[in-house]
Amino acid sequence: MSVVGQGQRIFLDLTQQLRSGELKPGDKLPSERFLAESYHVSRATLRDGLQRVADQGLIYRANRRGWFVAPPRVRYQPAIEPNFHQMVSAAGGRPKTQTLEKRIVPATATIAAMLDVDENTLVFYLRRLRYIDDRAVCCAESYVRADQVPGLLDCNTDGSMTEIYQQQFNKTYGKIDIQLYPTALNQQIAEALLTVEGASALLIKRLNKGLDGQVIDYELEWWCHDAITVCFSGGV
């Protein structure tokens, strides 16, 4: 099977154009109908090719807006550098955080177990969007123990939570447990990220403890998979 299909041909050609710099980060690709015609394929086949490029993280799709060239991935070291703004700035990008929602909610069984509190204990819930260069790349849901950082909801949460914890409550992260799942976006998250339901994503679950070993918060981060490279170390 060394025959190259049409979808693969388009993938190879676009990949080449992207690597050679003919297309630059942030550029919008021509319309699907135009591209399909230039490759002499049907729109379905063209979209297959585009999807392959997107799976590699070289382009991404903005819902109903078209296909765009993805910027280089940002190095994300969740175990040692949980500060989004510092991370993006260091990589030469413009970070932004927008709080979509902050409420007090009763802990579900799952959340209660993670936070090490009783079910239905009231906890803070935050939903925030992370931007790099005006593109929403991450939607983060945080469940925070109210007893650890009372009054959190009165703070401006459009910056770094670690800074708030430290400056307002004198709390610093100790151990951080991280789980990582390649998965797909549900409708709500997809909408927030201006992309489509089912778009492939990286789900990072973080359980953050204080220096005293007590759980501070539990976070679900839904990342556009093309935006980051996750890095960490182990061993001695």
Next chain:
Amino acid sequence: MSVVGQGQRIFLDLTQQLRSGELKPGDKLPSERFLAESYHVSRATLRDGLQRVADQGLIYRANRRGWFVAPPRVRYQPAIEPNFHQMVSAAGGRPKTQTLEKRIVPATATIAAMLDVDENTLVFYLRRLRYIDDRAVCCAESYVRADQVPGLLDCNTDGSMTEIYQQQFNKTYGKIDIQLYPTALNQQIAEALLTVEGASALLIKRLNKGLDGQVIDYELEWWCHDAITVCFSGGV
């Protein structure tokens, strides 16, 4: 936009069947034509629905063989437990490793930089397949410094490399640096994993150093994304 499309309807229904246990891990789904007819949709739409389920990691596609129910993910802690056989056994699965290729090759610029040797230095190259319960879930390419473990290629590499290092060469891993990319499979790897070019995958790059800080090997692991949950810790 609260209208649920056909693809999504199929996704929801199959997800429900999988969670309820009507379909069990390893089961083959009915043929696409049969499913399309039962949902009263075209094959293209049916495949869209199947793809969404696969993106969640609940089913997977075996090239030309059909769609199968995926077993639960195995916890993979690359930073502290690099032993595949132990990991899978602990999770109740049957692990297997098959060496596809072992050769001596000159280091390319990239590989030389990672291994901290001169370009074109001769290094060991291994390509191995990892199985869980007879399903190939990972294709691993290793570049090993010959000066660290001379004679490695004469060993049976169908087991754990860390054990060989330790028992034959008295070498133990010290620091491990890990990078993680959600990406898509190329043709060669896809073929080895009995899946299709472009299937979404998790690429894990590991740089393994000895206790003396010298690089021992550099490994590229291509994982079927549904097979594992990556876990690690950080902080104090």
Next chain:
DNA sequence: GAGTGGTCTAGACCACTTC
């Protein structure tokens, strides 16, 4: 309002797996 992307149909042909 024009153009575009999102979704879907109803076929087709081939190569491969399975029986």
Next chain:
DNA sequence: AAGTGGTCTAGACCACTCT
């Protein structure tokens, strides 16, 4: 040999974005 998945076509209609 039959059935299946892999790939592709040539349309269609709608809802949304863009200008």
